[in-house]
Amino acid sequence: MRTQVAIIGAGPAGLLLSHLLAQGGVESVVLETRSEEYVAARIRAGILEHSSVELLEAAGLGARIRAEGDEHRGIYLQWPGERHHLDFVDLTGRSVWVYGQTEVQKDLIAARRAGGQEIHYEVSDVALHDVEERPYVTFTDVSGAPQRIDAVVIAGCDGSFGPSRSAVPAAQVFERVYPYSWFGILADVAPSTDELIYAWHPDGFALHSMRSESVSRLYLQVPNGTDPQSWSDDRIWGELSKRLGHGQNGWKLNPGPITDKSVLPMRSYVQTPMRHGELYLAGDAAHIVPPTGAKGLNLAIADVALLSRALISKIKDKDSSYADAYSDHAQRRVWRCTHFSWWMTTMLHTSGDPFDAELQLSQLRWVAGSRAGATGLAENYAGLPIGY
16 A cells, blocks of 8 residues: 555554644554554543643644643642642743543544544554655554555654664664652542642652542652552552641542552653654654653654644655754754653652752742742743744
8 A cells, every 4th residue: 555654653643643644635544553442541641731732722623622621720839838839821821731641542533533544453563664765664454464555754653662763773862760650540539639739758759630520640659660559549548648748738638449550660761863764753752751741742742743744845845844854843842841851850759868858849949939930840831832
């Protein structure tokens, strides 16, 4: 088969790219090794930046965000005895939305069905060939038959374990592995807060997030290698209550039935360049950030916004200038978000070193007490404009 753009990966990055290309008159075929049900159910990011919402709305994908999402003006920063609200709208004029990646995926799947873009789930043996000049992809389809797609370009949106990343030879890699993980739970209980609480505590970081009016998402800092099944529900709620300040100024953490437990190791990873020949990387195929800054999904959306423009210009208008600049342009934002995610992570996660703890508390007091400090956090968290 032939297409203009072969897209590897049917997560939000791949499906959004296919959608934007279709709107620009460029055809694509999407390949995905997992089933549609598996991809749709993956529990991932839950915060959309202001710019991400603007882009999704412009692409005709914003109706459910406005109807069912939860717009937040800011976050709470907390440490023992103190909780401070940072109002992003007051500081920068930009808000964020609580709208899970699973919901974004639902919107993209619905749009794909309406638009008719071709997608193949449960493929195997995906391999990229001749990406320098005449790219094509081989794979085995769900029935076991070998297939080949010839394309003008290939877009690698297949995450950190897909074949696209390794198809860029002599790439330069920057990586930081953190000495702790996030223990995340989903609980069928209404959130105990109106906006996210980021809590520093001597025993480790905690985060109170949410997925809906009836589902809470909470996290604890734990050592790497922690087995989530080794923690009882009572132990989890007890540790969350302590770190999040249950009883502080009358605030209460409401426990509820836990429906999911998982442990997420944390690292920063950037690979450059994000283009080799006619292969272009986007999202987790090119970079990973710790979740503290809520940047992973938003970075993928920003990548795809730039990449769709570049490929439409290249294929339809025969203008390769945007495609040639794609990697450099995308990585400007990648490194800004990588730094912000590292900064939030190292400010809030304890190391056991008393000197580090005092530095963290000093920084938290400055951010909460200085309009300049609060504005810097708000500007990065709510999101810089697409194309920064």
